[in-house]
Amino acid sequence: MLGEAARRLADAGVESPRVDAELLLAAVVGVPRSRLLVLDEVTGDDAVRFEALLAQRADRVPLQHLTGRAPFRFLELAVGPGVFVPRPETEQLAGWAMERLAGAREPVVVDLGAGSGALALSIAHEHPGARVVAVERDAGAIEWTRHNATTRAAAGDTPVRVVGGDMTDPGLLRDLDGAVDLVVSNPPYVPDGARVPREVADHDPPLALWGGPDGLDVVRGLLVTAARLLRPGGWLGIEHADQQGGSLPALVRAHGGFADVADHADLAGRPRFTTARRADG
Numbered sequence: 001m002l003g004e005a006a007r008r009l010a011d012a013g014v015e016s017p018r019v020d021a022e023l024l025l026a027a028v029v030g031v032p033r034s035r036l037l038v039l040d041e042v043t044g045d046d047a048v049r050f051e052a053l054l055a056q057r058a059d060r061v062p063l064q065h066l067t068g069r070a071p072f073r074f075l076e077l078a079v080g081p082g083v084f085v086p087r088p089e090t091e092q093l094a095g096w097a098m099e100r101l102a103g104a105r106e107p108v109v110v111d112l113g114a115g116s117g118a119l120a121l122s123i124a125h126e127h128p129g130a131r132v133v134a135v136e137r138d139a140g141a142i143e144w145t146r147h148n149a150t151t152r153a154a155a156g157d158t159p160v161r162v163v164g165g166d167m168t169d170p171g172l173l174r175d176l177d178g179a180v181d182l183v184v185s186n187p188p189y190v191p192d193g194a195r196v197p198r199e200v201a202d203h204d205p206p207l208a209l210w211g212g213p214d215g216l217d218v219v220r221g222l223l224v225t226a227a228r229l230l231r232p233g234g235w236l237g238i239e240h241a242d243q244q245g246g247s248l249p250a251l252v253r254a255h256g257g258f259a260d261v262a263d264h265a266d267l268a269g270r271p272r273f274t275t276a277r278r279a280d281g
């Protein structure tokens with residue numbers, strides 16, 4: 001049955017058909033994927049539900065919308081229509097952030113464009129002393145930020161402050177001017193007109209994706225905000241597209257006020273995020 005299901009998903013152009021079929025079946029039956037091997041047969045309601053999910057996945061609804069969950073580092077976040085699905089490649093930026101925070105007692109951290117809260121909530125989870133602010137401008141997405149923040153706080157993590165606002169707004173978080181130790185962001189950076197998979201084009205919120213002709217329109221405003229919020233010596237980490245490993249560091253250098261500008265690759269070896277330190281004085 002799984003073989004047949006995987007073939008259907010493959011025919012529909014799904015990138016990882018076997019894994020997706022297994023994860024959908026595991027979600028229906030309520031067992032971890034590793035236990036599927038010992039499953040004899042799926043019948044009755046389970047078979048009907050599996051069929052319905054397969055049909056949606058074949059129609060390129062994101063796997064994470066069908067399971068309602070997205071894993072990110074040590075967390076599992078609730079996701080669905082209206083919020084950007086967190087991606088594994090963003091985990092590296094989170095890892096870099098944890099390294100920057102190591103040893104800091106009560107660092108102030110701002111996540112610009114928080115979406116599901118993957119970065120902000122991971123930082124609060126892994127660095128409990130951090131005072132984390134999650135900023136989101138999309139009225140639909142911020143419902144998910146709030147939901148996940150509430151869930152994590154109830155599970156015992158340090159509460160994250162969720163703020164509705166635009167990362168390019170000069171009035172954003174004025175109470176934190178010059179007081180922030182770390183700004184992280186996975187901003188909208190896809191160049192307008194770029195081809196993205198159907199799952200992304202049809203289901204991720206446009207505000208989380210599109211960044212103007214070169215994809216860096218929102219980032220330009222983000223840099224102004226980050227330079228204002230960061231204390232001297234504070235760090236900035238911004239995710240970017242494969243093709244922006246040269247242009248984004250160049251933009252940060254040209255902006256002024258930042259030192260130690262560097263670019264980092266993800267596990268697949270593709271340029272993935274740029275980091276810099278707020279220059280002193």
Ligand code: GLN
Pocket residue numbers: 087186187188189190196200208209210
């Ligand atoms: N990496 C995302 C994608 O695959 C885009 C993320 C973004 O614009 N922040 O579509």
